[in-house]
Amino acid sequence: MKLKFAFLAAASAAAITGTAVADEYVIGVMSAQSGYLAPYDGPAYAGFQFCIDEKNAAGGLNGNLKVKTIVKDTRSDIAEGVKVVQEMIDEGAQFIVSSADADPTIAAAQITMADNIPTMTFAGTAPVLTQVGPHVFGSYPADNQQGAVLASYARDQGLERVWLVKSPDSAYTLGGPEYFGSAFESLGGEVIGESLYSLNQPDFSAIVTNIKAADPAPDVIVTWAWEPDFPAFIKALRGAGVETQVMGGDVLDTPTVRGLGEVVDGVVHTSGGFPDEGSAYADFIARFEKATGTTPDNNYYVNGCDIANMIEQAVAAAGSTDPAAVSAAMAEIKDGEGVMSNFTFAGTDRMPLRDVVVAGITADGKKEFILRSTADPETLPKP
Amino acid sequence: MELLLQQTVNALSLGGVYAMLALGLAIVFSIVRLINFAHGEIMTFGGYGIFLSLVFGFPPVAALIIGLAAAVVMALAMERTAFRAMRGADVVSLLITSFAVSEILKVLFQNGISARPVPITFPASWSGTYQVGDITFGVVPTVSILVTLAALAGLTFLLRRTVSGMAMRAAAEDIEMLRLLGIRANRVVAVAFALSGLLAGIAAVIWTAQRGSVDPMMGFFPVLKAFIATVLGGLGSLGGAVLGGFAIGIVEVLAQAFLPETLAPYRDAIVLAAVIAALLWRPDGLLPAAKTSRS
Structure with missing residues (x-):
């Protein structure tokens, strides 16, 4: 004892x-x-x-x-x-x-x-x-840094009207598109519509049909959706014949997304780094x-x-x-x-504060470096 | 008008998948009183069957057939290893067994294949569009509606016109009586599981063609909806399961499409509230089975 x-x-x-x-x-x-x-x-x-x-x-x-x-x-x-x-x-x-x-x-x-x-x-x-x-x-690199860098790239490409697809179920899927929208607007772009989805939502066709019916049509669609929602969304979008540019957060930087074939050709996303x-x-x-x-x-x-x-x-x-x-x-x-x-x-x-990379997905499922930039802390959208 | 027509196609396409899954649940429930929550994993296994066949270089059509076969084999294996031993147990024990099977399979998929979704790429021509007048329709949603209708018609024929089908309907009425008449109950139950596996396999094919990836949780959420559909339709009623499946799919898509933005976050709550209202109005479901089982 x-x-x-x-x-x-x-x-x-x-x-x-x-x-x-x-x-x-x-x-x-x-x-x-x-x-x-x-x-x-x-x-x-x-x-x-x-x-x-x-x-x-x-x-x-x-x-x-x-x-x-x-x-x-x-x-x-x-x-x-x-x-x-x-x-x-x-x-x-x-x-x-x-x-x-x-x-x-x-x-x-x-x-x-x-x-x-x-x-x-x-x-x-x-x-x-x-x-x-x-x-x-x-x-x-935080969502607001990623959103700011991506929005600045989108404006540099001459894109003017964005449709945001976001989910209130997580801070990431909600915040990313909102930071993008706020940075995009401060650079002279316009948010013309938004759709809300639930995580693991079975079906995106209703959202896609609404985007397709939008007038004027968006020239870029931005979402921070992750797998398996993003694959379901992009398949439904391209399957409905909508070829609008799609951009997303760093969560798209995965072999699964790159492996989706032609539907992800040209999708642009942010990333934390690139192995030069x-x-x-x-x-x-x-x-x-x-x-x-x-x-x-x-x-x-x-x-x-x-x-x-x-x-x-x-x-x-x-x-x-x-x-x-x-x-x-x-x-x-x-x-x-x-x-x-x-x-x-x-x-x-x-x-x-870290570098944010913007990368694109090519038709053969490769990741292509587009640019590397650091968000300006002075103009970052606030949480 | 165009928007409404397109949303109707979307609604029927999603409702069709729920209907098939709900029907698979209902066939098994009507005979052995088992609410099989591992039904989703049968669907997931079918999806992995397609994925692995494509990885090993099979052509896409062969991959789909392998996917269907994988789902049937999984359903039969589940019946033989887990549920046959529990035959005659009360509904709660069976329910818990099915949860256990579901969890075990999910963990096996996660550790044996991948925790992340794996991509499934079908030929681009399969996911194209076509025009009717000024309206563009997607190939996949249309094909999924046609496949659903064909599967339901085939199943109706099987249940009404074949000996196995009649035996299954008889088993749903009274399995003890069926035994006394000299029909092998094990065989009838196995056929019921095989059919539910086939329906889950078809759902897996449509699901992966629409969604482009398979993950360990793939079957869980649609089967949850399908379960709600079977309760809405009337537990144990095959026609009710189909009706319930379409009803849930249609309400979900219409809520997504037409609810104002401020109400959008309450979409699922609204759909479920509608289900509760329907059950208050018809407590035994929309099309109750002859021998009613309330949820």
Whole structure:
């Protein structure tokens, strides 16, 4: 009994002073291995763990602080996500990497708020997600940055009238088109119509028929719909004989969308990066491929790796692993070095300012680079 | 007028898919009192059958036939491995078994094939348009309406004019009596599952041709709607399932097309409220089965 008591006391003491005596940095990772977030969390986690392993092999973060990751499945369920975040904190997590969408990140951030534990989303891009508190961070170029860059490209192409297709079911599918619309209007374009859909909506033909009947007709249709809604929408649109230019968010940057054949020929979308020959990104792909046998076919892999880089640079700048200090240091990073692109948190509301790529899909299912640009923070549509 | 005509085609096309899925649910329910929530996974499996056949280089028509066959095989396998052992169990136990089968299959699809949707590309000519006067119609929605009508006509013929069909209708009335008459109940049940699998397979073909991708959740949402359709039509009533399927499809498309923008977010709520109102008016469904089963 005495022994048991002593053991318990020692365990509690270790738990209380966990951050002070740690000789390793504990990062908790929410990773949906099933459900709607699995296609994004899976690659993001693979890229993150790959770069953490590389850093650990070289001595750890900044060459001297080994990282231990705790990874827990959320099944894309917000209640489950909240539970696993609490468990990971109980197991000593000093940093939480949350699922690739705003809603689970916001839920996780409510739990991490009490201890000021820095919380960074794998790839959530809705700018509202950082409003929870000063400990919450984005990692990917936010929807308003993507919308602003894409709107500016659309106006440069002489497009004047946009029809927005959005879903109120998620911050991403609602916010993206709205940011685009607001940037497009401020550049002299006009939003002539909107359609609302539900996630996993069975049928898009009614929306398509309404777009087709619009007078005047739009010269561009913009949606932040993801799979399987986007494939269903574009099939219905082209199947009804509507050949209007379609533009969308970075979620269209997937092999599934590119594999849809002729219906996606000419579709333009934003993206977080492009692996130019000889770039750090191309080098990451080669290393990842060599080590795992898998070819990273979307940006979530490399963004996962960049999250490891962001954490390393924040810990270095903080000079400690204290959660509040790491959060404060992260928020001040200016032109931090990333693989997908460099990142600046200073002067933002913790959604990093990063390059946005505009890319097009060709008839043979390839991705074609169009331009790379950074949104102007002064004219960004506000969340 | 043109808009209304086109939206009608859209409504019938979606309603047809719901009708086929609802009919598949109703055939099985009428005989073994099982509400098969794994019906959606039969449809998904059919979709993956098409996807894998295309990946292995089969021509598109062969891929569609393989997809149909895959759905039938999956329905039969499900009956043999999961539901035969539960024959005679109460409705709730059967329902829970079907949820378990559904979850297991979804996880297998996710881990064995892909968590992400996989693309299905049919020849471009299949998804073209044609003109009638000034109005443009899509090939896929039109073909889907024709296929639905043909499938329903074929099924009606089978149920009314063949021995197997009559045995199935008799089993729906009273399976014990059928046994006493010397008909092998297992065979009748297996044929019912095979038919429901075939209908799910046809739905999978139409669904993938319209949507261009297959994912582990593909069958879940349409089958949820189809379940509502069977309740609306009258649980266990085959004609009711078809009517319910078309009713849900039509109300959904019309709500999407004509609701003012401020009401659009309440679309699903409005459709379901209409279903509840219909059930308050006719608690046994629009076309109740002879032996009524309320939901």
